[in-house]
Amino acid sequence: MSRFKLPVLTSRVWKVWRRNFDVFLKTWHVNFLPSLLEPILYLAAFGLGLGVLITGSVDGGSYLQFIGPGLVAIAVMYGAFFECTYASFVRMYFQKTFDAIVATPVSVEEVIAGELLWGATRAAINASIVLVVVAGFGLVSSMWVLLVPALAFFGGLLFAALAMCFTAIAPDIDFFNFPTFLFITPMFLLSGTFFPLGLLPTPLQVVAFGALPLTHIVNLSRTLILGRTEQLLGFSTELMLALNVLWIVVVTLVFFLLAIMLMKKRLIK
Amino acid sequence: MVSANVLIKAVGLTKKFGDFTAVDSIDFEVYEGECVGFLGPNGAGKTTTVRMIYCFSPLTAGSLRVAGLDVTTQARRIKSIVGVSPQEDNLDPDFTVIKNLQVYARYFDIPKSEATSRALKLLKFFQLEEKRDASIAELSGGMKRRLIIARALLNEPKILLLDEPTTGLDPQGRHIVWDKIRSLRKQGITVILTTHYMDEAAALCDRVLIMENGKIIENGAPQQLIRKYVGQDVLEVEYDEALVATLKSELPDVEVEVWGEQVRVFTKQPHGVFERVAKKFPDKTLTIRNANLEDVFLKLTGRKLDEER
Ligand SMILES: Nc1ncnc2c1ncn2[C@@H]1O[C@H](COP(=O)(O)OP(=O)(O)OP(=O)(O)O)[C@@H](O)[C@H]1O
Ligand SMILES: [Mg+2]
Numbered sequence: 367m368s369r370f371k372l373p374v375l376t377s378r379v380w381k382v383w384r385r386n387f388d389v390f391l392k393t394w395h396v397n398f399l400p401s402l403l404e405p406i407l408y409l410a411a412f413g414l415g416l417g418v419l420i421t422g423s424v425d426g427g428s429y430l431q432f433i434g435p436g437l438v439a440i441a442v443m444y445g446a447f448f449e450c451t452y453a454s455f456v457r458m459y460f461q462k463t464f465d466a467i468v469a470t471p472v473s474v475e476e477v478i479a480g481e482l483l484w485g486a487t488r489a490a491i492n493a494s495i496v497l498v499v500v501a502g503f504g505l506v507s508s509m510w511v512l513l514v515p516a517l518a519f520f521g522g523l524l525f526a527a528l529a530m531c532f533t534a535i536a537p538d539i540d541f542f543n544f545p546t547f548l549f550i551t552p553m554f555l556l557s558g559t560f561f562p563l564g565l566l567p568t569p570l571q572v573v574a575f576g577a578l579p580l581t582h583i584v585n586l587s588r589t590l591i592l593g594r595t596e597q598l599l600g601f602s603t604e605l606m607l608a609l610n611v612l613w614i615v616v617v618t619l620v621f622f623l624l625a626i627m628l629m630k631k632r633l634i635k
Numbered sequence: 636m637v638s639a640n641v642l643i644k645a646v647g648l649t650k651k652f653g654d655f656t657a658v659d660s661i662d663f664e665v666y667e668g669e670c671v672g673f674l675g676p677n678g679a680g681k682t683t684t685v686r687m688i689y690c691f692s693p694l695t696a697g698s699l700r701v702a703g704l705d706v707t708t709q710a711r712r713i714k715s716i717v718g719v720s721p722q723e724d725n726l727d728p729d730f731t732v733i734k735n736l737q738v739y740a741r742y743f744d745i746p747k748s749e750a751t752s753r754a755l756k757l758l759k760f761f762q763l764e765e766k767r768d769a770s771i772a773e774l775s776g777g778m779k780r781r782l783i784i785a786r787a788l789l790n791e792p793k794i795l796l797l798d799e800p801t802t803g804l805d806p807q808g809r810h811i812v813w814d815k816i817r818s819l820r821k822q823g824i825t826v827i828l829t830t831h832y833m834d835e836a837a838a839l840c841d842r843v844l845i846m847e848n849g850k851i852i853e854n855g856a857p858q859q860l861i862r863k864y865v866g867q868d869v870l871e872v873e874y875d876e877a878l879v880a881t882l883k884s885e886l887p888d889v890e891v892e893v894w895g896e897q898v899r900v901f902t903k904q905p906h907g908v909f910e911r912v913a914k915k916f917p918d919k920t921l922t923i924r925n926a927n928l929e930d931v932f933l934k935l936t937g938r939k940l941d942e943e944r
Contacts, residue, residue: 378742388734389729392729461728461729466725466727469691469719470743471744635652635691
């Protein structure tokens with residue numbers, strides 16, 4: 367095992383990003399429609415269906431208001447995670463795209479970093495589309511909403527890095543069923559997306575806060591879109607937001623480096 | 636065109652995969668402007684060697700310098716002056732033919748207009764103009780190979796690495812590639828190629844390195860190796876006890892190799908010796924032909940079935 371070295375990344379990272387962006391532009395309509403329809407379906411189902419049953423206020427607003435920022439956060443998670451698992455795996459394993467690129471002055475590290483930045487971008491694009499729908503339903507009540515694309519990008523980078531670590535160890539494409547069902551689906555439901563985490567027993571709140579990345583993105587998303595923050599574990603609003611940001615930054619950094627390290631190990635033969 | 640400058644120099648070059656040694660401490664030099672062929676049976680270590688030259692695979696031991704640069708520390712500079720046509724197809728199926736070249740050129744920092752003009756010239760040369768807007772899935776195997784070679788030339792490389800460039804090509808396709816290699820060599824480009832076609836190696840290479848089990852077992856100009864190992868003429872005939880006996884008694888230096896039902900007889904003596912023997916067996920179909928590189932290759936790397944009979 368060689369000594370740990372920080373990866374050397376140059377602006378060539380963006381050429382890898384650009385390759386994926388070019389493919390995206392070619393097929394944007396295929397990517398665009400589902401991202402647009404999905405939140406509409408959710409909001410319609412929850413607003414017209416479930417929402418009618420929930421008559422009281424949820425965390426100081428309507429139920430529909432509550433889940434709007436959750437849907438934005440879910441788009442961040444799905445956008446980045448699926449891009450850097452299934453899609454990256456196809457490029458790496460079936461298409462040998464990475465092998466082709468590393469024969470040029472672009473390095474393996476830069477290929478992976480470019481993939482991760484692209485995954486973050488996908489998250490930002492998907493989340494922005496969902497945000498437009500949420501705004502269309504009249505569920506935005508803060509000017510801070512303008513920062514949501516930035517949150518989506520950095521939150522997306524977190525999920526991209528996590529996803530890439532799975533890609534680095536995936537023996538085949540079916541392997542991704544495991545993280546999807548054991549990690550992504552539980553998070554989809556249990557990160558303060560569809561009900562306030564405060565309703566859970568304290569130990570579960572601690573788990574959701576400590577171990578589920580989506581919790582932090584949901585919390586920040588709700589703060590930016592609604593201008594209010596869910597109270598958890600007795601933290602003040604300021605401390606809560608600081609911890610959310612810190613958690614995302616630290617975990618992203620760790621997994622960003624880990625993803626590059628693991629992928630190097632896999633790709634360099 | 637071959638200069639005295641050493642462009643690629645390997646010393647004790649070794650590559651291991653776990654306990655398995657794929658390239659076993661080889662030494663070789665490639666001169667500027669030279670065309671060198673790596674020959675060898677499947678699994679000999681040709682691709683592994685080529686991959687170390689373009690810094691895809693790190694060395695396990697030894698040293699390797701390309702254009703004076705060390706592959707372990709100067710990968711980026713080496714990769715910018717090398718063009719690679721890998722054995723495996725890795726064209727980008729998400730793009731059309733022309734877009735494949737444009738996107739690839741971007742990795743080399745070639746500006747877009749320049750990239751497009753180079754791409755169009757290369758497509759023309761490799762007779763892929765009509766496919767310029769086709770998707771990769773629409774190309775035949777041979778067209779893909781030609782496009783991969785075209786892609787390897789986008790950065791106007793000083794060194795061209797071609798790993799089995801003509802496998803799967805039709806005769807026209809092969810000649811297109813051969814012509815291109817010859818014309819590039821006139822411009823001073825250095826070429827390393829691997830191939831299983833001995834006629835290709837003989838036609839293109841100044842020198843061949845024959846590999847087996849990770850080692851270089853012979854090295855020289857094709858004609859020189861042919862003279863050294865097989866001589867001028869080869870006699871091919873169906874196996875026949877009496878004939879082989881006669882050959883051995885009349886021509887003391889002959890070497891007889893039996894390959895299944897076929898016998899190949901080599902001699903270092905001048906033209907005409909086989910004709911004398913042939914006259915004594917008028918009802919046999921004997922083929923007398925010039926010795927070639929394939930005879931050398933089989934002799935050096937093949938099992939000698941004669942010894943087992
Ligand atoms: N990534 C790898 N992991 C383990 N073994 C490998 C790897 N790559 C190659 N090998 C082994 O190294 C040896 C040399 O392989 P290489 O691809 O260099 O052969 P080659 O001479 O190019 O053969 P071919 O003519 O079939 O292309 C083979 O035995 C192969 O199985
Ligand atoms: Mg090979």
